[in-house]
Amino acid sequence: MTKYDDQNKNHEREKEELRGEVAGQTKELKEQVDFSNTLLDALSDLDQGMGIVDPTADKFVYVNKALTKILGYSREEILKFDSILDITPSEEMDHLKERQRRRAKGEQISNKYDTAVVGKDGKKVYLEVSVKPIGDPDNLKLIGLIRDISEEKDVQGQLTDAQKKLEEMVAARTEELNDAVLEIKEVLNNITDAYIRLNKKGAVVDVNRQAEKLLKKKKGELCSKNFWSEFPQIKESQLYKSWNDICGGNKGVDYEEFWKPINRWVEVHAYPMEDSDVTIYLRDIQAKKMAEEEVQARLRDSEAERAKDEALLTSIGEAVVAVNRNGKIIFSNGAAQRWFGWGAKELHNNNVDELIPLIDERGKVVTGKRRPMKKAMEQRMRVSEVGFSVRQKHGSSLPVSLTAAPIINKGEVIGAVSVYRDIRKEREIDRAKSEFVALASHQLRTPLTITSWYTEKLASVTDDKARKKYIKELQTANVRMINLVDALLNASRLELGTLGTDPERFSIADLADRVLDDLKPIINKKRLRLRREYDKELKEITTDKKLFGIILENLLSNAVKYTDELGEVRLKIEKNESSINIAVRDTGFGIPIAQHKKIFQKMFRADNARERESDGTGLGLYIVHSIVKQYGGRVWFESEEGKGSEFFVTIPLKEMGKNNVKDGG
Structure with missing residues (x-):
């Protein structure tokens, strides 16, 4: 065998080995391609959008079906884009280019970010993108998992708008409530007495202008300061000695005393309040x-000075009555005669117990040693008391505070003089203020608690369905709070006489239809039958549209609220020569006959109404009754428990255009 033959055999062997190596590599490459195809098929069926991007060209090299569905383009259309920038809106362009620049420089950037693209329909699509690099540095690709967050962005915007609107509504109603409180404070500022409010520790909470004038200090100098420290000499007073009893809610004090800090005599009335202040x-x-x-002094002087004394007493604005030791009236001034209804001759030389009887808080007549005049004569000292009423000649009672002092001549008590002060206004102001504060605190506590609870829940959940539910509950609580505030303000303004009127010309039928339209969601929900019967002669009238609307709203909302599903509500409005007549009938719960007399009382709700419908203030019918009464009209009803009720209102036409409701302006 030649040398040439050996070389040939070696070449053949090498070629055979090379063929085997190429076949192995080909098989391995085929397996990799099959695996890649299988992987791409799996990624194509993912529910979440996925795409692979060539970072050098910034274009897609692969997208799955979910991503095409999100963008609205076909896979072929997406792969033909020259760059991702082709579907990037202008406001997102700078952000995307900045990421490209930092990636090109090899800087560390976040793998997860939010962005937006323009879909095939031209609408903006918000995306959450999670990016991860794959492949070796020479063939680097970016694979991204993409989620459509457009709906979340929309819900988030709605939540922000709803929260803003809720805050604005609460702020507006809070401002109205603050205005009402300011009105009450203005009333306190205008009374003739000095008003001081202290907490249990003696710190000054509030004072009025008369208090500033009497104490010679401004409100800013007094508030939050300890009253006893500011005026240490008052610690010698009966007020300071009785402080613990007053704060304990046991009793108030009423007395007269000389106050050294102001160097004047004062009449003191101190009462505990429900919030522990005094x-x-x-x-x-x-x-x-x-x-x-x-x-x-003048009574002890000669009879020649008597005329001067009587002139002085007659000029006093408060009632003054003097008696001898036997209780016979020897003097009365003009105020006493006007207040108690007796003439000077009728009073003179008659028994004071018979013509000017004092009635205590239990309704019993105060006679003998219990009467302040008698006490003053026996104790030879001045006596001041409150809690009494004087029965006038015509039978009415006048609440008074009074001061009695002995008349002493040459060391001997010859009689007594008593000064009566009318305290009706103070009692009315105290009652109205206490009832308003107590009612507002009680009624607003529930909706405010609900609002606070759902606001906390809303801040802690991410589920859209739960958020929508909480927003709806917040809106319901807010509407309830608005209705409560409106009812409280209207009731308070009616009592204080500050509910102003603004007569205008309008159609009663149109106003009634608007009220019924507002109630339509509840009417439709309960599938109630609604009947409207308007008089053909019912044209425009001139009166306060707001107050007339309050009457219709309260009567119709009660009828709808207290009528079960498939029931019937009827509104009938007629006009005759002298009046407007309204009738609202329902087939609802009805009113128990035992409670008919109480139905127009403030804060009263019938037992069956409270048991079946928890939402209510008991102010609606009270407000209707007060407004109708101011207009000289009449409101009444007919009702049978379990069958329904019908309320009737009649208002004289001649009174409608007048400012009958007192204006606080």
Whole structure:
């Protein structure tokens, strides 16, 4: 065998080995291609969008079906884009280019970010993108998992708008409530007595202008300061000595005393409040004390001075009555005669117990040693008391506070003089203020608690369905709070006489239809039958549209609220020569006959209404009754429990255009 033959055999062997190596590599490459195809098929069926991007050209090299569905383009259309920038909106362009620049420089950037693209339909699509590099540095690709968050963005925007609107509504209603409180404070500022409010520790909470004038200090100098520290000499007063009893809610105090810090006589009335604060009313009675002392001095003088004394007493605005030791009336001023209804001749030389009887808080007549005049004569000292009423000649009662002092001549008690003060206004202000604060605190607590609870829940959940539910509950609680505030403000303004009127010309039928339209969601939900019967002669009238609307709203909302499903509500409005007549009938719960007399009382709700419908203030019919009464009209009803009720309102036409409701402006 030649050398050439050996070389040939070696070449053949090498070629055979090379063929085997190529076949192995080909098989391995085929397996990799098969695996890649299998992987791409699996990725194509993913529910979440996925795409592979060549970062050098910034274009897609692969997208799955989910991504085509999100963008609205076909796979072929997406792969033909020259760059991702082709579907990037202008406002997102800078952000995307900045990421490209930082990636090109090899800087560390976040693998997860939010962006937006323009879909095939031209609408903006918001995306959440998670990116991860794959492959070796020479053949680097970016694989991204892409989720459509457009709906989340929309819900988030709705939540932001709803929250903003809710905050604005709450702020507006809070401002109205603050205005009402300011109105009450203005009333307190305008009373003639000094008003001081202290907490249990003696810190000043509030004062009015009269208090500033009497104490010679401004409100800013007093508030939050300890009253006893500011005026240490008052620690010698009966007020300070009775402080623990007052704060304990056991009793109030009413007395007269000389206050050294202001160097004046004052009449003190201190009462505990429901919130543990103490209200103090001070009346500057320096002039009255001087008058009383002058009265006693002049009564001890000669009869020649009597005319001067009587002239002085007659000029006093409060009722003054003097008696001898036997209780016979020897003097009465003009105020006493006007207040108690008797003439000077009828009073003179008659028994004070018979013509000016004092009635205590239990309704019993105060006679003998219990009467302040008798006490003053026996104790030879001044006596001041409150909690009494005087029965007038015509039978009515007048609440008074009174001060009695002995008349002493040459060391002997010859009689007594008593000064009566009308305290009706103070009692009305105290009652209205306490009831308003208590009612507002009680009624607003529930919706405010609900609002707070759902706001906390809304901040802690991410589920859209739960968020929508909480927003709906917040809206319901807000509407309830608005209705409560409106009812509370209307009731308070009616009582204080500050509910202003603004007469205008309008159609009653149109107003009634608007009220019924507002109630339509509830009417439709309950599938109630609604009947409207309007008089053909019912044209436009001139009166306060707001107050007339309040009457219709309260009557119709009650009828709808207290009528079960498939029931019937009828509204009938007629006009005759002298009046407008309204009738609202329902087939609802009806009113128990035992509670008919209480139905127009403030905060009263019938037992069956409270048991079956928890939502309600008991103010609606009270407000209707008050407004109709102001217009000289009449409201009444007919009702049978379990069958329904019908409410009737009649308002005289001649009264409608007048400002009958007192204006607080």
